[in-house]
Amino acid sequence: MVDLAGVAPLSALTPILAACAVSAWALARGWRGRPRWPFYRPVALLLSWALATALSRGAIQHWILNPARAAIGEEAPYSGGARAWYLVELAVRLSWPFAILAATLAVFRRRRPWWLVGAWAVTAAALCWSYPEVRRELQWHIEAGVASACWTGSAWAVWRWYAGDESAPVAAHTTMMLVLAAQLSVIAVTLWSGAPAEHWTSARVTHGVMYAAVLAYQARKLWGRTDGS
Structure with missing residues (x-):
């Protein structure tokens, strides 16, 4: 048995992420004669992005940033090529809370929030531009604030759906709640x-x-009911 935790940029979570993305697309596009679930497409896109970001960040960290950090020490900022790759990794990392908010708005409010791409780009550019003056504790707190703001926006979308939307809950709602x-x-x-x-x-x-819960839920839907609930 292969120890995925020791094979960069894979981790023990990688095959679960991959299975989640594949099963999500199977639900969205139909599988073996099942009806398509177009409402599940935002979930499939989100899970695919989770897999892509995990693989790209893992590769950057393992092959570039970890060796660079070992060479310069724990306190020094990255420089040169390592700095460029760190900023790429930072931008990719920042995309995740915006992706969650976008998927939540698409699922619960039936919106196409393309403006969030611009919001992510501005936020990532600002943090990248401010590096290395803004890093470590201050950068972590800024990232926590961004993630908290995006989560609050997602919670608002869920509440609006719960309080005023007459549409019945579907599988995409459950997955996004997880x-x-x-x-x-x-x-x-x-x-x-x-x-x-x-x-x-x-x-x-x-x-x-x-x-793992998402995968189990999607697997049950693939082999169970087909009405989307």
Whole structure:
């Protein structure tokens, strides 16, 4: 059996993420004669983005940033090519809370929030431009604030649907609630801790449990009911 935790940029979570993305697209596009679930497409896109960002960030960290950090020490900022790749990794990392908000608005409010691409680009550009003056604790707190703001926007969208929308709940609602629950846990326990790197194991466990639940839920839908509820 292959130890995925030791094969960069893979981790034990990678095959779960991949299975989540594949099963989500199977639900969205139809599978073996099942009806298509177009309402599930935002979920499929979000889970695919989760897999893509996990793989890209893992590769950058393993092959570029970790060796650079070992060479310059824990306190020094990145420079040269390592700095450029760190800023790429930072921008990719910042995309996740915006992606969750976009998917939530699409699922619960039936919106196409393309403006969030611009919001993410401006936020990422500002943090990248301010590096290395803004880094470590201050940068972590800014990222925690951004993630909290996006989660609050997602919670608002869920509340608006719950309080005033007459549409019946569908599978996409359940999946997004699992994603939002995991994100809230990461924000509270990891991002606002002041030292996310020291608490990232807890975040990985939370994500692992959430994605496993998403996978189990989607698998049940693939082999169970076909009405979307």
